[in-house]
Structures are given as structure tokens and as C-alpha cells.
Amino acid sequence: MPSGFPRSLIRPSSSTPCSIKNIFAKRSRARVYLVGFLLVIGGCAVLPGNWRPGWNKEWTSKEPVPETAASWNLTELERKDGRFLALAISGGGSRAANFGSAVMLELQQRKVLEQVDVISGVSGGTLPAVYYGLGDKAGAFTAPALRKSLGFDFQGSWIRRWFLPHNIFRYWFSDFTRSDIMVQVFNNELYHDATFAELQSRPKILLNSTVHNDHTRFTFTDERFAQLHSALAFYPVANAVNASSAFPGAFQDVTLEWYINPRQYVHLYDGGPIDNLGVQALSEYINRNILGTSLKRLFPNGCLIIIIDATPASEHPELNTGQSSRSFIDYFVDTNALDALDAMLLESRRSLLAGMGIPVDRQDQEMRGRLPVNDRDQCGCEVRHIALRQLMYAGEETEGLAERVTQIKTKFWIGEDEQTDLFTAAKLLMKIVDDKKLLTEESLQTSCAVESVEKK
Numbered sequence: 001m002p003s004g005f006p007r008s009l010i011r012p013s014s015s016t017p018c019s020i021k022n023i024f025a026k027r028s029r030a031r032v033y034l035v036g037f038l039l040v041i042g043g044c045a046v047l048p049g050n051w052r053p054g055w056n057k058e059w060t061s062k063e064p065v066p067e068t069a070a071s072w073n074l075t076e077l078e079r080k081d082g083r084f085l086a087l088a089i090s091g092g093g094s095r096a097a098n099f100g101s102a103v104m105l106e107l108q109q110r111k112v113l114e115q116v117d118v119i120s121g122v123s124g125g126t127l128p129a130v131y132y133g134l135g136d137k138a139g140a141f142t143a144p145a146l147r148k149s150l151g152f153d154f155q156g157s158w159i160r161r162w163f164l165p166h167n168i169f170r171y172w173f174s175d176f177t178r179s180d181i182m183v184q185v186f187n188n189e190l191y192h193d194a195t196f197a198e199l200q201s202r203p204k205i206l207l208n209s210t211v212h213n214d215h216t217r218f219t220f221t222d223e224r225f226a227q228l229h230s231a232l233a234f235y236p237v238a239n240a241v242n243a244s245s246a247f248p249g250a251f252q253d254v255t256l257e258w259y260i261n262p263r264q265y266v267h268l269y270d271g272g273p274i275d276n277l278g279v280q281a282l283s284e285y286i287n288r289n290i291l292g293t294s295l296k297r298l299f300p301n302g303c304l305i306i307i308i309d310a311t312p313a314s315e316h317p318e319l320n321t322g323q324s325s326r327s328f329i330d331y332f333v334d335t336n337a338l339d340a341l342d343a344m345l346l347e348s349r350r351s352l353l354a355g356m357g358i359p360v361d362r363q364d365q366e367m368r369g370r371l372p373v374n375d376r377d378q379c380g381c382e383v384r385h386i387a388l389r390q391l392m393y394a395g396e397e398t399e400g401l402a403e404r405v406t407q408i409k410t411k412f413w414i415g416e417d418e419q420t421d422l423f424t425a426a427k428l429l430m431k432i433v434d435d436k437k438l439l440t441e442e443s444l445q446t447s448c449a450v451e452s453v454e455k456k
Contacts, residue, residue, distance in 0.1 A: 055255060056257060057230060057234060068196040071222045072289075082302075083301040083444070086118040087305075088119075088125075090125050091271065091272040091345075093123070094124060094412050095414065100125050101128035102425070103308045104132065104141075112439060118204040120206040121278055122278040123247075124310070130240075133199045134191065138192075138194070143423070147423070154186070178252050187236070194236065195234055199237070206285070208278060209271045210268065211268060219281050219284070220235075220243075242254060243268040247272075251270075253268060272345055276311070276349060287373055307384070307387075309385060309386065309388065313407055357370045366385065368438060369383035369384075382443070382446070389406055402425075
């Protein structure tokens with residue numbers, strides 16, 4: 001009843017069969033029927049099978065599938081300088097996104113970034129990888145632009161979008177998921193509905209996820225999509241970024257359709273559990289392309305992989321000071337599951353770095369390693385490991401900074417001070433790289449077992 005409406009004016013008359021009260025009741029029922037009708041009609045429009053947000057489309061043309069910069073195919077662009085140079089950007093939410101972009105800016109100042117042939121990203125590391133790969137489509141690759149774009153509160157925007165009426169409706173009446181809401185955020189703030197066809201021809205961009213049913217790595221490439229009878233060129237990059245960073249529990253699987261009879265589906269989630277450093281995709285890229293030849297013949301001027309590692313501290317000192325380890329959120333959700341996942345990521349990191357010749361007890365200090373590949377001369381690629389945790393051993397002057405940056409939570413938002421610390425950390429670590437002369441021409445030459453034997 002409208003406020004201030006005199007009750008005496010709506011009191012039914014005993015002599016009038018169709019009272020004002022009855023009129024109001026009929027109008028209310030009409031409104032209910034109308035809303036119900038609209039819900040039904042709207043629901044039918046978005047029922048599963050009619051509304052599949054973010055799903056890949058079938059390629060039915062007899063023409064060859066268009067190629068993109070996300071491919072295993074080695075071209076002359078990657079070979080023209082005689083050296084293979086690649087970046088691997090680790091996962092870790094906004095912490096990894098900002099640290100990764102900060103190190104890339106430092107490499108840009110040293111004229112190294114422009115030489116990069118392939119960038120492999122996982123989870124949070126995919127954000128700067130795709131941003132750089134899109135060029136002007138995403139925005140200028142400068143410190144102010146990156147700090148503004150990657151400092152955005154993606155997590156807060158994601159939560160707010162949950163409550164938009166059309167998102168609520170689609171969530172309950174279609175295949176629309178929480179992951180699709182994050183795609184909206186990425187598109188609105190970073191990628192503006194860009195597809196893989198809009199990536200620049202160089203560098204190659206490899207985004208990595210995990211297949212739900214068999215827990216194997218899924219890399220978004222032209223070849224992998226061709227197996228699904230689909231074309232990666234028309235797939236939005238925001239969907240792939242989301243698939244790579246769909247943290248279990250917070251986000252739901254990202255679905256791809258495999259267009260065979262009967263239809264099958266590939267469900268993807270965060271790429272971190274398989275390889276949170278993004279190195280395995282680069283290893284596969286090299287191994288695919290040296291078949292029938294050798295690393296030295298393919299890249300006579302060397303092979304270098306730079307790993308940008310945003311792994312946080314593995315210890316939580318505050319747990320030693322309280323009788324209970326529960327935080328406020330633990331009263332609603334058991335966060336031990338998250339801690340268990342962190343433990344798996346750390347163990348995977350140890351194993352991968354050890355495979356590159358960096359001993360477990362030196363992985364937070366040693367910046368130099370070697371990635372073995374399937375080369376007939378037993379050659380390998382030089383590795384430069386740039387990690388946040390290395391600040392803990394860089395001297396007393398970095399202790400405070402090291403503690404702050406390695407304690408930044410894995411989330412998709414970041415404070416201004418945290419972001420400043422990450423950019424400062426990148427500068428300090430790259431200064432160490434310079435002091436150790438780890439990016440000189442001589443230090444990047446490929447070493448082979450055959451050469452070592454001949455020298456002896």
C-alpha cells in the first residue's frame with residue numbers, strides 16, 4: 001500500500017460487488033502472472049543447449065583452420081636471430097601478474113623483451129602474457145598502464161557481478177557459471193573481447209590449464225583445438241586466461257566441446273597443479289621442433305628460458321603463536337584444503353627446478369640452471385630463475401621487502417603498497433642478474449655434452 005494513502009478511501013463498499021480492494025488484488029495477481037511469464041520465457045531462452053557461454057565453436061569449413069600466435073609451429077620469426085628466447089611466468093593470482101609484468105618491464109629496458117620468441121603463462125601469469133601479446137589492443141606496455149590494469153580489484157568486481165540480475169538468472173537457468181562471470185571482468189578491464197586471432201605474430205603465447213578427467217596439462221594451441229574440430233582463432237583470450245586461473249573451489253570448470261559423434265567434452269581448471277611455473281609447455285615446444293635436427297643447428301646463437309617465479313613463502317610463522325590455527329573464514333570453510341594445494345604446488349616446484357639442475361637446498365638462491373631437452377648431442381637450454389623468494393637471501397637490506405612480498409596472498413586483487421613492493425622487488429632482482437652477468441652473450445651459449453667430451 002502506498003505510503004500516506006488514506007485507508008478510508010480504499011475501504012470496500014458493502015453495496016458494490018467489485019470493490020476497490022478487489023481491483024487491487026486482481027492487479028497484484030496480474031503482476032505476479034506477468035513476472036512468472038517473463039521468467040519462463042527468459043528461462044527458455046537460456047536453458048542448457050541454447051546458452052553455452054564461452055564454449056568453443058565447431059569448425060565446419062573445408063578451408064584450413066586459421067593459424068594464430070598460439071601454436072607449436074616454429075616459424076622463421078622465431079629463428080631469424082639464431083637464438084631461442086622464452087619466458088615462463090608462474091601462477092599466483094595478482095601477485096604473479098604484477099611481479100611478472102614488473103620483470104618484463106625490466107627486460108624491456110635491457111632490450112631483451114623484444115627478442116622473446118615464446119611466453120608460457122599459467123594462472124595469474126597469463127594476465128601479463130596475454131596483455132603483452134595483444135599489443136595496442138590491450139594497452140601500452142608501460143609501468144603506469146600496467147599498474148593501473150593489473151592493480152585492478154578483479155576479485156571484488158567478480159563478486160559484485162554475481163548480483164547483477166541477468167547473471168543471477170543465467171546462473172540458475174543455463175550453463176553459465178562463476179567462471180563466466182570472471183570472463184566478463186577480464187574482458188571489461190583487460191582484453192575487450194579480443195580473440196586469439198588478434199594476438200601479435202610474435203611472441204608465441206602459450207596458456208596452460210589442467211584437464212579435469214585425467215589431470216593432464218592442456219595448452220591452448222591451434223593444434224589442440226583442431227583435435228576438437230574447432231578453431232582457436234575465434235576463441236576469446238579471456239576464456240583461456242580464466243581456464244588457466246580457475247582456482248578449484250572458487251571457480252568452476254571451463255568447458256570445451258569435442259565435436260565428434262557422440263559429443264564429448266573437455267573440462268578445464270587451474271593449470272597450477274600440473275606446472276605452476278609454466279616450464280613444461282616450453283620444454284614441449286622445443287622438443288617438438290628439434291625432431292630430426294639438433295638444438296645447436298636450430299639455434300646456433302643459444303637457447304635461453306627465463307622463469308619469473310612468484311611463489312610465496314612456504315612457512316606461516318603466525319601459526320606458532322596461537323593455540324588454534326583457525327582464522328575467521330575457517331568457521332565457514334575449511335582452508336586446510338587450500339593449504340594442501342599450496343603444498344602440492346611447492347612440491348611440484350621443487351621437482352621441476354631440481355630437473356633443471358638447481359638443488360633443492362639452493363632453489364631460493366641459485367638463479368642459473370639448465371633445461372634438458374631431447375637433443376641428439378645432449379644439449380640443453382640455459383635457464384635464468386628469477387624468484388621472489390630469492391630476496392630472502394639477498395642481504396639484510398632486503399629482508400623487510402622479502403617478508404612482505406612473499407606473504408602476499410594468492411588472490412585476484414592487490415593493494416597499492418603491495419604492488420609497489422612487487423615492482424621494487426623486480427628491480428632489485430634484475431640488478432642481481434646484471435651483477436652476476438647472467439644475460440651476457442657469452443653466458444647464453446648452449447652447452448652440449450658432446451662438446452664437453454671433445455674438449456677433454
